[in-house]
Amino acid sequence: MQSVYEIKKEICDIGSRIYQKGFVAANDGNISVKVGPNEFYCTPTGVSKGYMTPDMIIKIDANGNKIEGKLNPSSEIKMHMRVYQERPDVNSVVHAHPPIATAFAVCNKPLDLHILPEAILTVGTVPICDYGTPSTMEIPDSLMPYIQKHDAFLLKNHGALTVGNTLTKAFFVMDEVEYFAKISMLAAQIGGIEEIPCSELVKLMDLRKKMQIPGMHPGCQKCDFRNTPKCMCKDNLPAAKACPTASEDLVAEITRKVMAAMCK
Numbered sequence: 001m002q003s004v005y006e007i008k009k010e011i012c013d014i015g016s017r018i019y020q021k022g023f024v025a026a027n028d029g030n031i032s033v034k035v036g037p038n039e040f041y042c043t044p045t046g047v048s049k050g051y052m053t054p055d056m057i058i059k060i061d062a063n064g065n066k067i068e069g070k071l072n073p074s075s076e077i078k079m080h081m082r083v084y085q086e087r088p089d090v091n092s093v094v095h096a097h098p099p100i101a102t103a104f105a106v107c108n109k110p111l112d113l114h115i116l117p118e119a120i121l122t123v124g125t126v127p128i129c130d131y132g133t134p135s136t137m138e139i140p141d142s143l144m145p146y147i148q149k150h151d152a153f154l155l156k157n158h159g160a161l162t163v164g165n166t167l168t169k170a171f172f173v174m175d176e177v178e179y180f181a182k183i184s185m186l187a188a189q190i191g192g193i194e195e196i197p198c199s200e201l202v203k204l205m206d207l208r209k210k211m212q213i214p215g216m217h218p219g220c221q222k223c224d225f226r227n228t229p230k231c232m233c234k235d236n237l238p239a240a241k242a243c244p245t246a247s248e249d250l251v252a253e254i255t256r257k258v259m260a261a262m263c264k
């Protein structure tokens with residue numbers, strides 16, 4: 001188990017990485033880690049996340065109120081807290097403004113191409129959450145349609161948010177999102193994008209299950225059998241317990257279960 005100092009140090013190290021990778025400018029971005037049901041650590045507001053020291057990290061409760069620390073918690077702490085409320089499997093949240101992924105969010109283009117096995121295994125697709133004023137409840141609310149099926153989100157005209165069972169995982173998801181955005185952009189510039197076919201995506205979903213990759217995944221968005229009982233990629237999701245967000249999904253899920261029971 002990590003000591004408090006090690007947790008604070010790790011937050012500083014990841015802050016330094018996101019700054020050095022150009023995922024944040026100036027004082028942008030924020031990071032949090034859950035250590036208990038009512039105990040979290042987060043980055044302070046208004047400082048460069050590239051130059052933090054462990055003494056700057058704030059301890060907060062589940063409502064985002066400061067318990068310990070010289071500085072004040074991130075202005076976006078409500079967004080982090082909403083994730084923890086909605087996703088008990090999440091122990092860390094990273095918010096950054098990686099330039100290429102953020103450009104997709106500015107152009108209202110989700111990352112929805114099935115082009116790279118690694119991106120498919122890690123995040124699948126990355127949706128765009130409605131624009132909201134930073135620091136208000138508008139941003140946590142904008143996550144709600146997607147929070148049960150995704151570990152990565154683009155925030156319209158703002159940046160990206162990633163979550164994970166560990167801080168390293170949440171950071172790697174952010175890294176993967178920016179790489180996915182970069183390859184999507186370059187491939188679009190070259191022209192003639194060829195996506196990985198649905199039959200292959202089923203195998204990747206199976207691999208994800210075998211590798212026991214934690215977190216939520218939206219499945220294959222372009223599956224020929226999506227929302228029908230034949231949808232293999234959906235069946236293979238480790239996150240099959242995720243709540244369907246649309247009534248159409250719910251009907252499809254019930255139909256699938258009834259059909260499966262009848263075929264036994």
Ligand code: 13P
Binds near residue numbers: 028076134
């Ligand atoms: P904080 O410094 O308050 O965490 O805000 C940075 C940011 O990126 C807001 O979106």
